[in-house]
Amino acid sequence: MSDTTINADATQILGGGDAIIEVDGVDKLFGDFQALTNINMRVGAQEVVVVIGPSGSGKSTLIRCINRLERHDRGRILVDGIELSDDIRNIQEIRRETGMVFQSFNLFPHLTILDNITLAPRQVRNMPKGEAEATAMELLERVKIPEQAQKYPGQLSGGQQQRVAIARSLAMKPKVLLFDEPTSALDPEMIKEVLDTMKDLANEGMTMICVTHEMGFAREVADRVVFMADGQIVEVGTPEHFFDNPQEERTKLFLSQIL
Amino acid sequence: MNNPGTDAAVGGELAQALAADHRPLHSDQTPAEWVKNNLFSSALNSVITVLSAAFAGLVLYFGIQWAVNEEWEIIRSNLRNFMIGQFPKDELWRPWAGGLALVGSVGLGSAGMARNAFDDAIEKGLPTERPTWLGLVRRFWSILAFIVIVLTFTRTILPTLGVLAGLGLFVAGRLIGWSLPVGARRFSPHVILVGLVALSTIIAGSGGLVAIVGGLVAALIVSAAVGDRIDRTAISGKVAALAIPLLGGVIVWFVMSTVDSFGFGWKDWGGLYLTLFVTVAGISTGMPLGILLAIGRRSQLPVIKGFCVLFIEFVRGVPLISLLFFSGFMLPLLFPPSAGIPDGTTRAMIVITLFSAAYIAEIVRGGLQAVPKGQTEAAQAQGLSAGKIQRLIVMPQALRAVIPAMVGQFISLFKDTSLLAIIGVAEFLQIATIANTQQDFLGKGLQPVTYAFVALGYWAFAYTMSKESRRIEVRLGVGTR
Numbered sequence: 001m002s003d004t005t006i007n008a009d010a011t012q013i014l015g016g017g018d019a020i021i022e023v024d025g026v027d028k029l030f031g032d033f034q035a036l037t038n039i040n041m042r043v044g045a046q047e048v049v050v051v052i053g054p055s056g057s058g059k060s061t062l063i064r065c066i067n068r069l070e071r072h073d074r075g076r077i078l079v080d081g082i083e084l085s086d087d088i089r090n091i092q093e094i095r096r097e098t099g100m101v102f103q104s105f106n107l108f109p110h111l112t113i114l115d116n117i118t119l120a121p122r123q124v125r126n127m128p129k130g131e132a133e134a135t136a137m138e139l140l141e142r143v144k145i146p147e148q149a150q151k152y153p154g155q156l157s158g159g160q161q162q163r164v165a166i167a168r169s170l171a172m173k174p175k176v177l178l179f180d181e182p183t184s185a186l187d188p189e190m191i192k193e194v195l196d197t198m199k200d201l202a203n204e205g206m207t208m209i210c211v212t213h214e215m216g217f218a219r220e221v222a223d224r225v226v227f228m229a230d231g232q233i234v235e236v237g238t239p240e241h242f243f244d245n246p247q248e249e250r251t252k253l254f255l256s257q258i259l
Numbered sequence: 260m261n262n263p264g265t266d267a268a269v270g271g272e273l274a275q276a277l278a279a280d281h282r283p284l285h286s287d288q289t290p291a292e293w294v295k296n297n298l299f300s301s302a303l304n305s306v307i308t309v310l311s312a313a314f315a316g317l318v319l320y321f322g323i324q325w326a327v328n329e330e331w332e333i334i335r336s337n338l339r340n341f342m343i344g345q346f347p348k349d350e351l352w353r354p355w356a357g358g359l360a361l362v363g364s365v366g367l368g369s370a371g372m373a374r375n376a377f378d379d380a381i382e383k384g385l386p387t388e389r390p391t392w393l394g395l396v397r398r399f400w401s402i403l404a405f406i407v408i409v410l411t412f413t414r415t416i417l418p419t420l421g422v423l424a425g426l427g428l429f430v431a432g433r434l435i436g437w438s439l440p441v442g443a444r445r446f447s448p449h450v451i452l453v454g455l456v457a458l459s460t461i462i463a464g465s466g467g468l469v470a471i472v473g474g475l476v477a478a479l480i481v482s483a484a485v486g487d488r489i490d491r492t493a494i495s496g497k498v499a500a501l502a503i504p505l506l507g508g509v510i511v512w513f514v515m516s517t518v519d520s521f522g523f524g525w526k527d528w529g530g531l532y533l534t535l536f537v538t539v540a541g542i543s544t545g546m547p548l549g550i551l552l553a554i555g556r557r558s559q560l561p562v563i564k565g566f567c568v569l570f571i572e573f574v575r576g577v578p579l580i581s582l583l584f585f586s587g588f589m590l591p592l593l594f595p596p597s598a599g600i601p602d603g604t605t606r607a608m609i610v611i612t613l614f615s616a617a618y619i620a621e622i623v624r625g626g627l628q629a630v631p632k633g634q635t636e637a638a639q640a641q642g643l644s645a646g647k648i649q650r651l652i653v654m655p656q657a658l659r660a661v662i663p664a665m666v667g668q669f670i671s672l673f674k675d676t677s678l679l680a681i682i683g684v685a686e687f688l689q690i691a692t693i694a695n696t697q698q699d700f701l702g703k704g705l706q707p708v709t710y711a712f713v714a715l716g717y718w719a720f721a722y723t724m725s726k727e728s729r730r731i732e733v734r735l736g737v738g739t740r
């Protein structure tokens with residue numbers, strides 16, 4: 001596939017690198033309701049894939065299946081060559097390799113910012129306290145709020161909290177970061193600081209899957225845009241083609257509503 | 260839970276709260292103006308003020324009249340009964356020694372914890388204040404006042420000396436605990452626990468109790484340590500998860516069979532000492548048990564869930580009195596046959612523990628439901644094990660949300676211990692009844708005297724408990740939300 005085509009195949013990594021995430025024929029059911037239908041997708045190293053689609057189309061479900069916050073019912077999911085199974089060790093291993101940033105931040109309110117970030121490295125990777133705190137301070141520098149280290153989440157603005165959440169997920173040195181609408185719960189004036197942090201990460205070569213409604217971000221940062229509707233992948237393409245020359249009617253309709 | 264950092268702005272926050280409570284005279288207000296503005300601002304307000312003042316005056320007048328004229332000899336001659344019941348006279352050193360050990364360790368441990376919180380706040384650059392002696396007196400004034408009142412009823416100087424020794428030990432413990440090195444201070448809570456076990460051991464005069472408590476603690480520690488490493492999806496993990504608690508139970512059961520008597524004063528002690536001990540024991544053993552029951556109730560395994568639901572709903576569904584009655588028939592079934600029917604004190608201890616565990620479990624369950632799902636998910640996404648998520652993320656938040664309900668439960672447990680009389684335990688309230696049936700006082704109508712004394716005793720402790728709970732709330736509320 002050349003760089004300019006646009007179709008419904010999300011398994012083609014641009015430039016043809018190795019896949020870090022492979023999703024093969026995945027179905028997900030909630031009771032009788034089919035939330036995902038035959039999802040096939042690959043994400044290469046250092047690639048940024050933006051997932052868009054109307055509310056309820058299964059975007060969250062898809063990325064939550066990748067780190068087993070949801071269990072998929074059919075198909076295979078591989079993260080860095082490890083296949084997700086019911087084996088808890090397997091799941092833990094994959095969770096260590098993937099970081100996730102939530103719409104509602106989900107910082108731990110009873111712990112300081114520093115403790116929020118050092119918790120997993122210390123408890124999961126058995127990192128010594130000093131080392132974990134040094135790493136945490138580096139990360140806080142990176143998201144530009146080192147002076148907040150000793151505060152509690154409740155004392156920070158939404159934008160600051162989300163940047164802490166990003167720092168927290170980076171502390172485990174993940175191979176992939178999953179973002180689930182990281183700016184949707186933010187006041188408009190704080191969206192930029194979070195998007196800028198995400199852009200920095202993308203420029204540094206972090207592999208990311210971002211569910212977002214920020215079309216400017218998608219256009220600027222995404223290597224590929226994936227459009228989902230009704231639990232299926234409808235259309236995939238580079239941002240230029242996706243936004244300027246969509247093929248599917250549903251994509252056009254969605255874009256006309258959101259842009 | 261172990262997050263002394265939140266001691267943070269205690270000083271400031273508390274000062275603010277107090278300031279709001281007191282509404283001190285404004286500097287530009289003369290006392291006369293203050294009285295006018297607050298007490299006689301309107302016709303209705305004036306009437307209410309006058310009526311309330313008249314009522315308060317009447318109560319005070321008759322109260323003092325009564326207290327002065329009443330026959331207090333009954334308290335004086337029954338003072339020891341009120342404090343420790345029929346504890347054998349020759350063994351009186353036991354409650355004293357045990358009490359002193361506990362007071363000393365509480366001083367040591369509490370100062371260590373206070374220092375940890377203080378240093379933590381300093382490190383985080385949060386406003387904080389050193390605890391002061393005056394502050395301690397304010398926090399515990401009702402208990403101190405009651406002790407003073409009790410001492411005025413003593414006939415010899417010995418109890419006063421004992422109390423002074425306790426005070427000295429407490430002060431020494433505070434001073435030492437505050438200045439211990441960090442490494443040693445980490446064990447501050449354990450010091451208090453050791454004090455409690457020491458107290459019960461000295462009073463029981465038997466190593467069997469230590470074995471039981473030690474066995475239980477060891478089983479808990481082992482299961483907590485192993486719990487995180489167990490892979491519950493593998494068969495071996497499932498077996499281990501079931502086998503460890505079972506093994507712990509069997510060990511405790513065998514230890515119990517070797518204890519046929521706790522000896523000395525265990526069976527005979529009573530009074531306020533026993534009431535307090537049963538309460539503390541009921542809280543400190545009922546709490547971990549209740550937390551386990553609450554977690555078990557949310558378990559995916561039907562057997563565990565079913566057992567927890569059944570236990571909680573059964574205990575909560577019947578009155579404490581009937582549980583106490585039944586304990587005579589039911590508990591022997593749990594003990595090895597060689598043990599016979601356990602004595603009243605042991606039964607009381609067990610029933611109170613199980614009873615409070617069931618109520619605490621429901622309180623904790625409410626707290627667990629209040630923790631958003633996103634908290635667990637964020638921790639899962641970071642690769643934390645299920646055990647660590649419970650211990651480090653969910654439980655601390657759940658418990659902090661239910662502190663007021665929990666302390667309410669503790670206070671009512673404290674008062675519920677008065678029901679122990681029906682299985683022959685001479686707890687604090689029962690002594691009042693016993694005293695009034697003594698030959699010297701029979702038919703003299705001295706019930707009001709004894710009950711007033713007992714009520715004052717209950718109040719002194721319950722009031723402090725409820726004040727301390729508000730203090731903890733303020734501390735934990737700071738900076739968390």
Ligand SMILES: Nc1ncnc2c1ncn2[C@@H]1O[C@H](COP(=O)(O)OP(=O)(O)O)[C@@H](O)[C@H]1O
Pocket residue numbers: 030033035053054055056057058059060061062
């Ligand atoms: N835990 C759940 N139980 C039942 N239905 C769910 C659950 N989570 C999501 N769904 C349903 O699955 C569909 C896809 O949800 P989601 O992935 O959250 O969509 P999106 O993130 O694209 O808005 C929705 O119809 C939603 O109602």
Ligand SMILES: [Mg+2]
Pocket residue numbers: 059060061180181
């Ligand atoms: Mg969503």
